[in-house]
Amino acid sequence: xxxxxxxxxxxxxxxxxxxxxxxxxxxxxxxxxxxxxxxxxxxxxxxxxxxxxxxxxxxxxxxxxxxxxxxxxxxxxxxxxxxxxxxxxxxxxxxxxxxxxxxxxxxxxxxxxxxxxxxxxxxxxxxxxxxxxxxxxxxxxxxxxxxxxxxxxxxxxxxxxxxxxxxxxxxxxxxxxxxxxxxxxxxxxxxxxxxxxxxxxxxxxxxxxxxxxxxxxxxxxxxxxxxxxxxxxxxxxxxxxxxxxxxxxxxxxxxxxxxxxxxxxxxxxxxxxxxxxxxxxxxxxxxxxxxxxxxxxxxxxxxxxxxxxxxxxxxxxxxxxxxxxxxxxxxxxxxxxxxxxxxxxxxxxxxxxxxxxxxxxxxxxxxxxxxxxxxxxxxxxxxxxxxxxxxxxxxxxxxxxxxxxxxxxxxxxxxxxxxxxxxx
Amino acid sequence: xxxxxxxxxxxxxxxxxxxxxxxxxxxxxxxxxxxxxxxxxxxxxxxxxxxxxxxxxxxxxxxxxxxxxxxxxxxxxxxxxxxxxxxxxxxxxxxxxxxxxxxxxxxxxxxxxxxxxxxxxxxxxxxxxxxxxxxxxxxxxxxxxxxxxxxxxxxxxxxxxxxxxxxxxxxxxxxxxxxxxxxxxxxxxxxxxxxxxxxxxxxxxxxxxxxxxxxxxxxxxxxxxxxxxxxxxxxxxxxxxxxxxxxxxxxxxxxxxxxxxxxxx
Ligand SMILES: Nc1ncnc2c1ncn2[C@@H]1O[C@H](COP(=O)(O)OP(=O)(O)OP(=O)(O)O)[C@@H](O)[C@H]1O
Ligand SMILES: [Mg+2]
Numbered sequence: 001x002x003x004x005x006x007x008x009x010x011x012x013x014x015x016x017x018x019x020x021x022x023x024x025x026x027x028x029x030x031x032x033x034x035x036x037x038x039x040x041x042x043x044x045x046x047x048x049x050x051x052x053x054x055x056x057x058x059x060x061x062x063x064x065x066x067x068x069x070x071x072x073x074x075x076x077x078x079x080x081x082x083x084x085x086x087x088x089x090x091x092x093x094x095x096x097x098x099x100x101x102x103x104x105x106x107x108x109x110x111x112x113x114x115x116x117x118x119x120x121x122x123x124x125x126x127x128x129x130x131x132x133x134x135x136x137x138x139x140x141x142x143x144x145x146x147x148x149x150x151x152x153x154x155x156x157x158x159x160x161x162x163x164x165x166x167x168x169x170x171x172x173x174x175x176x177x178x179x180x181x182x183x184x185x186x187x188x189x190x191x192x193x194x195x196x197x198x199x200x201x202x203x204x205x206x207x208x209x210x211x212x213x214x215x216x217x218x219x220x221x222x223x224x225x226x227x228x229x230x231x232x233x234x235x236x237x238x239x240x241x242x243x244x245x246x247x248x249x250x251x252x253x254x255x256x257x258x259x260x261x262x263x264x265x266x267x268x269x270x271x272x273x274x275x276x277x278x279x280x281x282x283x284x285x286x287x288x289x290x291x292x293x294x295x296x297x298x299x300x301x302x303x304x305x306x307x308x309x310x311x312x313x314x315x316x317x318x319x320x321x322x323x324x325x326x327x328x329x330x331x332x333x334x335x336x337x338x339x340x341x342x343x344x345x346x347x348x349x350x351x352x353x354x355x356x357x358x359x360x361x362x363x364x365x366x367x368x369x370x371x372x373x374x375x376x377x378x379x380x381x382x383x384x385x386x387x388x389x390x391x392x393x394x395x396x397x398x399x400x401x402x403x404x405x406x407x408x409x410x411x412x413x414x415x416x417x418x419x420x421x422x423x424x
Numbered sequence: 425x426x427x428x429x430x431x432x433x434x435x436x437x438x439x440x441x442x443x444x445x446x447x448x449x450x451x452x453x454x455x456x457x458x459x460x461x462x463x464x465x466x467x468x469x470x471x472x473x474x475x476x477x478x479x480x481x482x483x484x485x486x487x488x489x490x491x492x493x494x495x496x497x498x499x500x501x502x503x504x505x506x507x508x509x510x511x512x513x514x515x516x517x518x519x520x521x522x523x524x525x526x527x528x529x530x531x532x533x534x535x536x537x538x539x540x541x542x543x544x545x546x547x548x549x550x551x552x553x554x555x556x557x558x559x560x561x562x563x564x565x566x567x568x569x570x571x572x573x574x575x576x577x578x579x580x581x582x583x584x585x586x587x588x589x590x591x592x593x594x595x596x597x598x599x600x601x602x603x604x605x606x607x608x609x610x611x612x613x614x615x616x617x618x619x620x621x622x623x624x625x626x627x628x629x630x631x632x633x634x635x636x637x638x639x640x641x642x643x644x645x646x647x648x649x650x651x652x653x654x655x656x657x658x659x660x661x662x663x664x665x666x667x668x669x670x671x672x673x674x675x676x677x678x679x680x681x682x683x684x685x686x687x688x689x
Pocket of ligand 1: 472
């Protein structure tokens, strides 16, 4: 069959001859090789940067510490049982006999001793009775490379101090509540705070975000108002997070205080601080990550092939049946990817939570949506802003915990995603 | 819905178009079509590429509406009612007039689910296993897949996928099945299978088939509509519509004669 219509005189001019081609495969391949090297180099740069970051954190989180005790722990042994092995009752007795009556009363009022765990009481004994104090810390690199010098330095400058190799990241650190003493400080409170906050973030942002994405992709017609909404969502994803903090403060903490403090449910949490609760934080972060989830979910929904929709409509399925049985199952992997990104973002947010009113010093785990809270990044931020080295070591250990928490949550989401995408 | 074969001499009309024009935005793809589809007969639509066969076929069950910016003018009468009447629900139209697409598109679900899903969404309450088997048998696929009903529909060969799509269309018991070049991507043996299948289905269903293959149209169809771009408007239209043997032996239009004898181009 002829391609041209009769009368097209330029046919011969349009036709390409062999001489018009320059089949220089070698140089094309060379160009490809150069690009490949560039991409490889940028990947390596990224990996190196990440490794330096992690090594730097590990470097601060481990190392020698010179510790001095106000009261020698050995003198606290009860009937030959050392402090580390004493049970709850013995620990309370030790505490009672070593601190003043009013101080003991005050602690008991904050939370009765019978409700405190053994680890908590032991931490209290160490903080209030033994009063271990950090004289000096060294980072991992120095500890490994200059241990001799460190030993002589301690012997010379801190004669009553004990030199110990400390892993700031240890099970006690994870299990203990926050205190003001670096030796007994823990991040359990902050871990629970982060988990509670993320829970509400996801509970709010996931259904609303996916719902909005379904509406925008499947139902919304191309009118100016829908286009305006779409543009707004795209821009909201780039708004600085502090702005969301201000929004959260105005709406959730102030305007919706009866709701976020639990008043309208008749809940009076003694720790509640005027709506500065886990719930407010979760809602604020939920709004913050909402555009992220919407945009990713829209992308995923849009990627569902049109032939699949046609197949469904072609046998008389309604829009909702098509969306529910075909569009959503096929976009779930993409939607979950967006959710992973959203969780990663939310778990590391600090500024909006400072504005919403995260507590600086609480030693009790959040127990309900209406509890006061602190989160890991807030805790890290506070520790890094302290001048003493030991707090920097604590911050490094907390960063490691935050990274692990992030990896765990993401791994869970990835497993979920693979389960859905691997079905067929 | 009538499932029993009517043995009237003159077949009754199922679909009839009146001055049908179809647009993609401002572009008129199909202009002024008047044709009809007869019950328990196979109607073929033939014509060169880009002349609007798919567009016309899709207008018979309002699938064109899924293309943004497309709209139709004129009437498509089905069962005495204009399908484009605002009162008509496209969901019901597509339930009664099923479709098989040019490129096989099974659901990314199991073979069983591919068929069961359609029945289920329409509230089918009978024995599902029996329905799946009978649809697969009607589509001449049962023997090939009966041992792997739980496998993905996408794990079948192209020809098997297309027959699965036909079986899927049968599961909702439509009155009419629209087929857009169902065998265009298949080898001659698979094509023959589909053709036999279509002949078989004719007993219970009314079929409209778009095809590029002249022999196929001549072999399987009872009626043929010849489409062509009309020179004046650059829009496709049906230039001749008649019984298939007349179209292929004594066409009225010179262009039809050229096309069916392969002298077109
Ligand atoms: N989604 C669309 N948007 C705009 N124009 C379209 C669209 N689909 C088809 N067209 C145009 O409508 C005309 C008819 O297309 P159609 O797909 O109906 O042709 P066809 O006869 O089925 O061709 P083929 O035999 O190649 O499948 C063509 O000019 C095509 O460019
Ligand atoms: Mg076509």
